[in-house]
Amino acid sequence: MGAAYGIVGYPDVPRGEAAGALAACEAALREDGWIEGDHDPDAVYGDRGPTFRPAADGPAGRLLFMTHPVSGARMEMAINGVSFCGPSYLNHGPFIDMPSFECPSCGGETRRETDGARAQQERCFEMFGRYADADDALRQVACVHCQAEVDINDLIADGPPTFVLSDVAVEFWDWPPDLIEPAAALMDRALGRPHRMGWVHV
Numbered sequence: 001m002g003a004a005y006g007i008v009g010y011p012d013v014p015r016g017e018a019a020g021a022l023a024a025c026e027a028a029l030r031e032d033g034w035i036e037g038d039h040d041p042d043a044v045y046g047d048r049g050p051t052f053r054p055a056a057d058g059p060a061g062r063l064l065f066m067t068h069p070v071s072g073a074r075m076e077m078a079i080n081g082v083s084f085c086g087p088s089y090l091n092h093g094p095f096i097d098m099p100s101f102e103c104p105s106c107g108g109e110t111r112r113e114t115d116g117a118r119a120q121q122e123r124c125f126e127m128f129g130r131y132a133d134a135d136d137a138l139r140q141v142a143c144v145h146c147q148a149e150v151d152i153n154d155l156i157a158d159g160p161p162t163f164v165l166s167d168v169a170v171e172f173w174d175w176p177p178d179l180i181e182p183a184a185a186l187m188d189r190a191l192g193r194p195h196r197m198g199w200v201h202v
C-alpha cells in the first residue's frame with residue numbers, strides 16, 4: 001500500500017492516566033486547528049482508536065487533497081488521519097526487521113541477524129502478551145547478556161531513541177515529519193512531558 005505512519009508515544013504516562021492524556025492530546029490538536037470533525041475510521045488503515053482528519057483551514061489542511069499527476073484533477077486523499085491509541089499500544093515498527101539491541105543495564109550489544117538478537121527478540125515477543133493482559137504496565141524483559149530485567153523501550157538500538165510499548169500513542173498516517181514535529185510539540189506542552197517517536201511503513 002505504500003503508506004507510513006509516525007507515532008508520537010508517551011511511554012512515561014501511567015496506564016491509569018492514559019485515557020485522560022489521550023483526551024488532552026486530542027483537545028490540544030483540535031483547539032489549535034490541526035484536526036476536526038467526527039471519528040472517521042476510513043482515514044487510516046487499521047482503526048485502533050478515535051480517528052480524525054486534518055482541519056481544512058489548519059496547518060495540516062494541505063493533506064486533505066492532492067492533484068492527480070495525469071489529469072490534474074483535485075482528488076481527496078483517502079489516508080491522512082490522526083488516531084489516538086491506548087492503553088496497551090504496541091509499536092511493532094522495530095520488529096518488522098529484526099532490530100539490534102543494547103542493554104541499558106550492562107551495555108551489552110546484540111547485532112541484528114545474530115543468534116543473540118533472535119533470542120532477545122523471542123524474549124520481547126513473549127513479554128508482549130503479558131503486557132497486554134496485565135493491570136500494570138509490565139514492560140520488563142530480561143537481557144540475554146546479564147539477565148537484568150530492563151524496560152524494552154530502552155533496549156532497541158537502531159537510530160534515535162524510540163519506544164515499543166506505551167499506554168499513550170498518537171498515530172499520524174501519511175503525515176510528513178515537518179507537520180508531525182509541531183503537532184508533537186503541542187502535545188508535549190499539553191502533557192508537560194517529552195515524547196518518543198516511532199515509524200511504521202506498511
Ligand SMILES: [Zn+2]
Nearest residue numbers: 103106143146
Ligand atoms: Zn544486560
